[in-house]
Amino acid sequence: MTNDSIIIACTSCGTRNRIPKNKIKQKPVCAKCRASLANIPWFPVNITDAQFDTAVLAHKGIVMVDCWAPWCGPCKSMGPILDGLARDYAGRVKMIKINMDENPATGSKYNIRSIPTLLLFKDGQLKDTLVGAVPRTEMESRLKPLIG
Template identity: 45%
Template sequence: MTLVTDVTDATFAEAVLQAEKPVIVDFWAEWCGPCRRLSPVLEQLAVEYADRVDVVKVNVDENREVAGRYRIISIPAVLVFAGGEVAATVRGAQPKPVLEREFARFLGAEE
């Protein structure tokens, strides 16, 4: 079972913009090798910080409206939304310590 859920153009507003806690959004595509390498790292974050953040994935090939709205031109791109706004961005397949450092204020981790 995974804690990372798929979000679509149709469900993005409810799942991300209206969420009560911060949401880590992974913009990815099936053909993207770095995206596949990043996926287990995001799964780990979803498990370890489940009480503080939600983690979702948006397939950019299938959900062009959301990808276009946030100007996703290279993937993987990981954005944190808080209060319906983009609050942090990390580009590329970064290792877990980098994501934890960049997203520390949302994860409740010490900076």
């Protein structure tokens, strides 16, 4: 994959589509089934405690949740890595960010004691947890078995 395009998996048929970055805002469609690819986020989506159940637990598929805080240096250093993962796994992994300072209920529910913490869900079930600033290779090694 070149840096001027991203691959988005269609949520309707599973076909992987290469989309030039300069065309992403032009409402791309799947090359096979013609379903819209415009509603598939290729960047991490910020949510709140109130949105967690709908955005994560009700989602059919894989979700990576980044539990972070704005004052956290390691959290900031992971930002570009998570942006890249969101782009590279668009349509296959939903990337979520939740600020622990503003959303303590989620941190309490999942026993978040250190940030950054990444929570990996599949079909609404917590499957894995990564604590600390981990390299992209480690994140991918945890994601790939869930993707299948």
